Amino acid sequence: DGGITQSPKYLFRKEGQNVTLSCEQNLNHDAMYWYRQDPGQGLRLIYYSQIVNDFQKGDIAEGYSVSREKKESFPLTVTSAQKNPTAFYLCASTQTGVQETQYFGPGTRLLVL
Amino acid sequence: GENVEQHPSTLSVQEGDSAVIKCTYSDSASNYFPWYKQELGKGPQLIIDIRSNVGEKKDQRIAVTLNKTAKHFSLHITETQPEDSAVYFCAAEGHSSASKIIFGSGTRLSIRP
Numbered sequence: 001d002g003g004i005t006q007s008p009k010y011l012f013r014k015e016g017q018n019v020t021l022s023c024e025q026n027l028n029h030d031a032m033y034w035y036r037q038d039p040g041q042g043l044r045l046i047y048y049s050q051i052v053n054d055f056q057k058g059d060i061a062e063g064y065s066v067s068r069e070k071k072e073s074f075p076l077t078v079t080s081a082q083k084n085p086t087a088f089y090l091c092a093s094t095q096t097g098v099q100e101t102q103y104f105g106p107g108t109r110l111l112v113l
Numbered sequence: 114g115e116n117v118e119q120h121p122s123t124l125s126v127q128e129g130d131s132a133v134i135k136c137t138y139s140d141s142a143s144n145y146f147p148w149y150k151q152e153l154g155k156g157p158q159l160i161i162d163i164r165s166n167v168g169e170k171k172d173q174r175i176a177v178t179l180n181k182t183a184k185h186f187s188l189h190i191t192e193t194q195p196e197d198s199a200v201y202f203c204a205a206e207g208h209s210s211a212s213k214i215i216f217g218s219g220t221r222l223s224i225r226p
Contacts (some may be wrong), residue, residue: 004156006156041218041219042202042216042217042218042219043202090157094213100145100206100214101147101162102147103159104149104157104158105156106155107154107155107156
């Protein structure tokens, strides 16, 4: 099966703790993205990467960090600096082209204990 | 800046009736308009898209229309069924957006039995 996988499905964070969300794709897509979705809200871009070893901040990058060491993987770390991390996190990828269709993973729900 | 406005935010229709969701966009250079369906607790899934060289596209009970002059596009679902209940997002290609896709704020569609 080709697609995007995210793990875990649910994640709990304690105060002051860093947590890392996994995103893997086997679609051979160049670009990958992280979005945050709050209840009843649209999608807000956190970080994106268009190529291995390169990534850029999106609209709400504060309190988050990413890496892109492999084409297939784009993990997101929610740091202790993110004071309101409770949300649904979505990873997406696209094949770089003229008009890009974004394909989404199943999401990770992050909750604060 | 570029933006996509989506209406209505919530929509309830009787099973078997039609549902229409409308979006407007600001970037006159946009040429690609995907629609996503998001079921509860899952990632958005692409259901249909349209490119600017056509005015209408249909796939079974789903159709999308595009008016480039007025800069708006719409999703039409006919003969609605309970499984159509979900949140629907429109999106438009964005040339200055980091993710190159700008999403609307979503429409929660409920199908009444």
